[in-house]
Amino acid sequence: MKIVIFGAGAVGGYFGGRLVEAGVDEVVFIARGAHLEAMRETGLRLESLKGDVTIPTLEATDDPASVGAADAILVGVKTWQVPDAAKAMRPMISTETLVVPLQNGVEATTELAIEIGPSRVLGGMCRMFASVPEPGLIRHSGNEPLLVIGELDNSRTERVERLHEALNTSPGFKTQIAPDVLIAIWEKFLFVAPVGEVGAITRAPLGVVRSLPESRRVLEQAMVEIEALARARGVHLPDEAVASAMTYADASPETEMSSMHRDLTEGRRSELEAQTGAVVRLGRESGVPTPLHDSLYASLLPAELRARGEITFPGAESNPE
Numbered sequence: 001m002k003i004v005i006f007g008a009g010a011v012g013g014y015f016g017g018r019l020v021e022a023g024v025d026e027v028v029f030i031a032r033g034a035h036l037e038a039m040r041e042t043g044l045r046l047e048s049l050k051g052d053v054t055i056p057t058l059e060a061t062d063d064p065a066s067v068g069a070a071d072a073i074l075v076g077v078k079t080w081q082v083p084d085a086a087k088a089m090r091p092m093i094s095t096e097t098l099v100v101p102l103q104n105g106v107e108a109t110t111e112l113a114i115e116i117g118p119s120r121v122l123g124g125m126c127r128m129f130a131s132v133p134e135p136g137l138i139r140h141s142g143n144e145p146l147l148v149i150g151e152l153d154n155s156r157t158e159r160v161e162r163l164h165e166a167l168n169t170s171p172g173f174k175t176q177i178a179p180d181v182l183i184a185i186w187e188k189f190l191f192v193a194p195v196g197e198v199g200a201i202t203r204a205p206l207g208v209v210r211s212l213p214e215s216r217r218v219l220e221q222a223m224v225e226i227e228a229l230a231r232a233r234g235v236h237l238p239d240e241a242v243a244s245a246m247t248y249a250d251a252s253p254e255t256e257m258s259s260m261h262r263d264l265t266e267g268r269r270s271e272l273e274a275q276t277g278a279v280v281r282l283g284r285e286s287g288v289p290t291p292l293h294d295s296l297y298a299s300l301l302p303a304e305l306r307a308r309g310e311i312t313f314p315g316a317e318s319n320p321e
Contacts, residue, residue: 001166002026004070004092006085008035008044008060010130010259011102012076013138015147017046018172020055028067029060036062038136048140050172069094072163074124075101075108079274082108086115093120098163100124100149104192104260105274106185106282109152122160123181124149125188128173129256142253145173150181183237186230190237191245193275194222196260197296203265207254210246218292220246225290226279232286264303272297272304 003024005016008031020027031039043056061067070092077085082103089099093116100122101108112121129142147167151157160177167175178184198209198219209215223242230237238244263270276297283290305311 001071001162002028002069003166004028004030004064004067004073004089006030006064006073006075006089007077007081008039009076009078010132010138011126011128012074013044013132014046014048014128014130014140014145015074015076015102015126015170015173017044017053017055017058017138018145018170019167020044020058021053021172022170024166024169027059028070029058030062030064030067031060032062034135035132036060038134042136045137046140046172047137048145048172049142050140050145053172064088065091067092070097072098072100072166075099075103075112077103078269079103079105079108079271080269082111083115086112090116096159098122098159100163102126102147103274104189104196104258104271105278106189107274107278109185118152121152122149122163123152123178123185125181125185127188129253129258131259131262142256143248143251147173147175148178148181148184149175150178150184152181154178154180180236182235186226186235186237187241187245189275190223190226190230190241191248192258192260193226193279194219194245195249196258196271197276197293197300198222199257199261200264200270201296201299205254206249206252206256210249219249221292222296225283225288225292229279229283229286229288229290232288233282263307264300267303267307269307270304272300276300 005012008029016027039060046053099120101124109121126147128145130140133139164177202215223245227241260270279290279293280297
């Protein structure tokens with residue numbers, strides 16, 4: 001099976017690297033910049049709780065049109081890059097190609113379907129803490145890597161079974177077919193958005209946020225708002241969704257920070273719009289009050305706009321890069 005990793009950052013790079021290690025027929029990485037150059041020159045290194053590995057040679061490019069038709073495309077770009085990625089991947093798509101989004105938000109499947117057609121898009125999500133500390137290096141620092149896929153109508157199709165079989169060849173992560181993939185996507189969203197936004201607003205790692213009663217209450221209340229929003233939108237989360245997410249937070253490494261947290265605190269563009277902003281926007285659309293997210297979004301927005309270069313802070317020499 002020919003699998004394309006569209007966006008070879010922390011998530012895409014990890015899963016793609018593990019698939020190469022496992023001997024999947026053909027894995028192609030779509031990357032850019034210094035990360036791409038490092039992958040071309042010295043390969044890809046994975047530092048992981050599941051075992052370190054160096055992949056000295058791999059197929060990597062910044063030109064999707066040169067790749068040819070793919071059997072499956074795992075989309076690992078940032079949330080705001082999904083529409084452009086969908087346009088760029090068209091030369092790789094045949095009638096049999098499956099596209100699986102791995103973004104942190106809940107809107108990527110819709111955005112992909114608009115550009116390439118709903119019949120080619122599966123639901124997907126992943127769980128792990130990972131980062132790119134330097135070009136050519138992926139560091140997996142917490143929790144068991146998990147990749148979940150499924151048809152959006154939850155039917156158990158032959159094509160999903162075939163993709164599951166190909167992905168499940170790697171001992172470096174687990175792959176599951178979700179009984180209800182929208183529930184899986186929203187369960188992750190219920191965890192990752194609060195961890196990112198509360199971490200960013202407190203400037204504290206997860207271990208501190210969960211240990212202080214005051215910040216822990218904020219974290220849990222943010223999850224409660226997302227739970228209410230999911231139910232209002234017809235996603236039947238289990239009754240214990242918030243309790244399970246808090247248990248997962250308690251079991252995560254105390255030093256961990258989400259990618260949105262890291263990006264906001266380090267002055268880079270983040271996924272604020274696709275996470276906190278999406279809760280606010282979808283809440284208004286669905287008639288669900290989200291007062292905590294309204295406040296978190298308003299508080300984090302100045303830093304986000306500054307990182308995008310849309311505003312400046314008086315007295316600051318320049319915006320952070």
